[in-house]
Amino acid sequence: MAVLVVGSVAFDTVRTPFGAGEEVLGGSAAYFALAASFFTEVRLLAAVGEDFREEDAALLREHGVDLRGLTREPGRTFRWEGEYGYDLNNPRTLRTELGVFAGFRPRVPEAYRDSEVVFLANIDPEIQSEVLGQTRSPMLVACDTMNFWIERKRDALIRTLSRVDALLINDGEARQLTAEPNLVRAAHAIRDLGPRTVVIKRGEYGALMFRDGSVFSAPAYPLENVLDPTGAGDSFAGGFTGYLARTRDFSDEAMRRAVSFGSVMASLNVEDFSLRRLARTSRREVEERYGAFKHLTHFETID
């Protein structure tokens, strides 16, 4: 199955205690698309400016990402500048320049409208709803969001969520959305808003997935060299959604494997700046790390 992703394609300037990236390719849709491309056909919907570089488009294209929905608009590409301290969990945003993203109104190309799986990356929930309105009954809709939209566009976000099958959200944002400090209760409260599946991302602590009567806990892979956490959540979403689209299996067992593949893609992504690590990853390496994940969490039942 093909996955349609709508979100940002950006130039990021990032500093971490371990290095820096200057105007490097980033954005939620770019991270998602490259991660998902290891599993299935990906269709990207986003806008960039006149300054967008051909080499960045080429990287996505070489991984089979369909760029017919990537439009070049008059103006500059979206830019984000941030820095991380040693804990690497939350960046400090130094500057945001919306550029062409400010006036972004999505027009889903005809060739994308039959996409069976849709991922609404972290953008304005009104745009998320508009995109859904231009697709023909996808089998699975997954979605991300952030504190900014929870504060500023709560009603629009609630409307989007009523049409979403799986919400992927940070722990702090799950608490903020539901005013519920306990994560188990927060997940149940989100399920009451629509999404049958709630995946709560906890950065270096992994992810929890809540479904009907089932909870799954996936650790983050313990890494010696985390260079840049930017895009970890979007790479996670790419592995998660891409795997589900490939298998066309939305059972609880498949969802658990999907969370594990999400963790695999996030763990690879943070080992270098920008999309560099994913760009040099092979399918074999993805499978090997999946096996290492399995060993990381394996323990035997008792008799």
Next chain:
Amino acid sequence: MAVLVVGSVAFDTVRTPFGAGEEVLGGSAAYFALAASFFTEVRLLAAVGEDFREEDAALLREHGVDLRGLTREPGRTFRWEGEYGYDLNNPRTLRTELGVFAGFRPRVPEAYRDSEVVFLANIDPEIQSEVLGQTRSPMLVACDTMNFWIERKRDALIRTLSRVDALLINDGEARQLTAEPNLVRAAHAIRDLGPRTVVIKRGEYGALMFRDGSVFSAPAYPLENVLDPTGAGDSFAGGFTGYLARTRDFSDEAMRRAVSFGSVMASLNVEDFSLRRLARTSRREVEERYGAFKHLTHFETID
């Protein structure tokens, strides 16, 4: 195998957003002993004051804990007073009254000296070493510590660690002990100090175990009702050490099961104040939660 534990037996006054406990039974050795008693014979070494309550001794005795090493000294029992905010990860200590614990010099009873497994709970590392010196070559020595000893008695702690097989330590304290922000590297640095097995406790995020070339990640059980996290780490240690002592198996597979039983006991303990939840736990309930843990982390390999 019998487990010898040395540590504190205390009266705690605790406030959390969900309630309070006033002068309730606590202390690292008490939590450890009750948790370990579900698995094996436990021998407790500690001092209490003249104000110690017979009902508290009776609770431990009913669970088969050997109290021949619990001495009653002139003075008051150790008291700790603290409160937790909504994040429930780190308490604020409001008051500490050492009482008889200030002059505590351990004398290991003759009947305890052949203990094959020893747990050195979080006390002065000089006392930990003294206790080890009074035992006859135990097969497994596990140990806990805290920021206070890392700061104040670093050299004594390093000497203790050189004789320890398994260190159980918080993530923040692992970083502090090794001056290494990355947990994987911190664990390797601790292994260089002596312990072949390093278990890093991360509160509501679970635990990581590092051994020769093997890493195991265990989540914390996601709970809707955490009333009081006091004693979670000591209950974890009780499940971990108690299970190893029962099975007499120190292989990697057994250690992974032991970490999981540690998580089980901690997850039960935090569901009520003091030792109340463990006091009303059955072995069957421990096994059921172990099964739930298995399901919580289960995902299939891919072909």
